Amino acid sequence: MRQVKLNWLTFLVGAVLFMFLLVGCNSSEGETASGDDSGGESGSETSSGSDDGGTSDEPVELSILVSETASTPGFKKVLEGIERDLNIKTKVEVRPGGPEGENIVKTRLATGEMSDLTLFNSGSLLMALNPEKYFVNLSNEPFMDRIMDSYKPVVTSNGKLFGIPARSSQVGAWLYNKKIYKELNLEVPKTWDELMENNEKIKAAGKTAVIGTYGETWTSQLPILADYYNVQAEVPDFADSYTEGEAKYSNTPQALRGFARIQEIGERGFMNEDYTVATYDQGMKMLAEGTGAHYPMLTQVLPLIAENFGDKVNDIGAFPQPSDDPSVNGHTVWMPDAIMINKETEKLEAAKKWLEYYISEEGIAAYQEGDKSIGPFVIKGVDLPEDAYPAVKELVPYFESGNVAPALEFVSPIKGPNLPQICTSVGSGQMTAEEAAKMYDDDVKKQAKQLGLNWD
Amino acid sequence: MSSKQEEIITQYQQESSVQVVKTMARKKVNKGLILIESFAFLIAIIFFGIPFYFVIINSLKDSGGAAELNLSWPDNFQFLQNYQEVLTLNDGIVLRAFLNSSLITISSIIVIIFICSMAGFILSRRQGMAKKLNYVILIGLMIPPTIVPTIWLLQKIGLFKTFPGIIFLESALQFSFACLLYTAFVATIPKELDEAALMDGCGPFSLFFKIIFPLLKPVTSTVIVLSSIQIYNDFENMLYFFPGADNATVQLTLYNFTGIYGTSYHLLFADVLLISIPPLVLFIFFNKKIVDGMTAGAVKG
């Protein structure tokens, strides 16, 4: 009996020792291995020297923490370019997106465990991180001059610049299936009422008029966020007054309207049967295959449609969320995520070179090799390439005529964290637009308090 | 070991095995039962088997087939291809995660067995002590760990992001449950045994490690299975207290297949299946013993 006991205890202890050995070996192997396959030609002999730390052709290794949606083919192409031209290897660490991801970033910043580089949202979410405390001030770097003035405010805190754009800008629009529009003889709507008439016709034809994908809650916010162009056109000082705690969703009819739009879409039964649980990828499938006509969404979905459904991406167009007035018609723009340098990095020079390359002509060219743009770049002198998606081409006139405005989260530091869930509550008929506005105002107030803004 | 001790041990072991013998003897074939039996069998298979079948069959399909999420036979078998893709993804992150998770699980289990069996022994023998500490231990069952203070603490003692850090943390989180099981189980071991050992001049160490600990085998098996499932399947704590690209653990690998290009269900299910193998193997090994440990432990307590 005791014999047996001893045996499996020995076995367990043995197993652990074995594991430690394996992990030990593996981690040293790991370095070699990553050198081998990402380094391509330069790889294998470098690893042997890693102990004595640094002959001149030794590649520097930088770590970057990105959200799972950021590691696109274009991003990877730039990393390859950086490794080839600068001899800097980049170790990519992927985190979940959404609130879990934000939490991870905040926790790691506060505990001093951040990677050398961080890719994170720009605008209000970045401001919530207290960038001055954690990131390197880039105001005096010459390469920052390449960035357009329109982008700078969303990475600026207390007059200092902290990040570079990680990709092109994009818009939140009503993506629509042009085949359905042709089939049913519909016109691109200029007012909300026209849009609703189109929806009635599409519904009568037995198709889904508006694709809803509340299974991923963030997708539910588009009709309110993309309405911001209209809000700012009608109430020009909304953002400032909202940041100061005076303008509220519940006391500004033009802002409240965003919730009402969601409520109307839900109440009139325009959405797909499974809208409360459908996911982002099911949504893009419906739009691409023409079972759904409209998908209020960010243009970042286009490369995914191209990837998964090939040429069908050419059937997709984009129009801005219409207002009640046909003369107010423009796009709400999302500024790209930013890449920042962690203040505590030991490889500051390499990190700066990395950023410089990322937004250089070579960097952008490498990026465009992998990803087609989803909107204009915010880098000076970079134009949309000829072969852009048709939907993206449809955006160009709006940009050229200046009928665009950044979304609210890029002009005010405050965004209430519960907005996605509030939107799904409204869309699924559990809450009215008025209740939602009131609830969101409270949510915003809480956020303001956490940011240290004095509202009372 | 003196004859007195052995006598007590044999008697104790006989008592606990008597029931098993009896149930074996009562096994008779009753034809009327067969119908009910097979019906119940069928129900159990449907409720517990189909989800498994669902995962297995979809892990063999191609990406389009798996996205349909049905039970149909694969049109296009991709067994090798799918599993190979999962295993080679990101420089073999899944294999690395296997190693990390196994190391953490096994080490934590050893720590847990060590500290909880000793604590359980003392708490069970000194009832006054146990009464006082009861609620302190129960707290551990009730509260989830507080994230930021815990990270702060781990950093202060230099164990954040390290194997020892996460191992001790997981041990602390499993302590209450395992300790309660041990305490209850020790109560079934006759105290006369301790007295006999004392007469023979045993010290506390030889009493515990040579005599008591081997008798705890059933409950140790229970703890091994239940706690290692908890630790191996832990997602939250690994995410917070063991971050870093090299520190991947198995549950985190699932997120590799739900990224921006939509969910790759075929690979996701292949991964689900792969990471479920170790607990399955463990369970097969300890299957019968789990019940034994509970019989004397949790249930009489």
Added chain:
Amino acid sequence: MNNSMKKIYPLYFLIPAALIYCTFFLLPTSMAFFYGMTWWTLDDWEFIWFDNYIQFFKEPSLRIGFQNTLIYAFSTMGGKVILGLLLAVFLCSKIRNKSLLRSVVFFPALLSTIAVGFTFSAMMHPTNGLINKALGILGIEGPNWLGNPKIALLSVALTDIWKGVGIATVIFIAGIMAIPKHYYEALKIDGGNALQSFFHITLPLSRPAMNTVIILALIGGLRTFDLVWAMTGGGPGFSTDLLASIVYKQYASGFFGLATAGNVMLFVFVALVAFPIFRFLNRKEVDL
């Protein structure tokens, strides 16, 4: 207890356990009581007394959270107790393939919550999901399991029961096996039938096992949210938010002081629900 006995049960045997449990669990937990009363940005804090608690009770989804937590904890607990007991009785009876069946019932407990969440959300899809397709074959139109706010929580609870019933069953099996067989034999001699033996012997005498299941399932149900998070994310709307998921979201949104206060409230809530039940069950046990 005399001195020599004390010597053989030395208190220093508790030291390793105490060291690990206190350092890694009790200490950070007690720090939470302090940080719960601060405005906290992780690197900066300001003592604000009970503002966080006041704010916490003003959370709009809090009422739903309390309600859902109770519904979820008690329904999963009830499901696990009833199903677990029935399965255990069945698996202790004179059937063949017993050990295979036991394994089958226990298997779900081996899987990770995330894996189960992914699988069941796929199976519960209203139109493409396996469950509704199967119901469709039988001519029943299945509900929108996770999309209908009225039943989404119960759908998650059902999944939880599916996953957790294995452990409950094992505990019950252990309890039933511990019942001395002569009780059953005596009843048989008196001419009792199977139903009577269940109600007069199995049920009362497996009480300790039932208490264990109740406590574990209840505490588990009150403090967890991972399955809800994996399957619905608290939605649609706020309809499946639990207390623990509200606290988690506050953390995720960066309301660290508030979330820590929420953690404390969660603990108090669990204690308020669980301790009376715990004491009640223990008293009953003594009466037997």
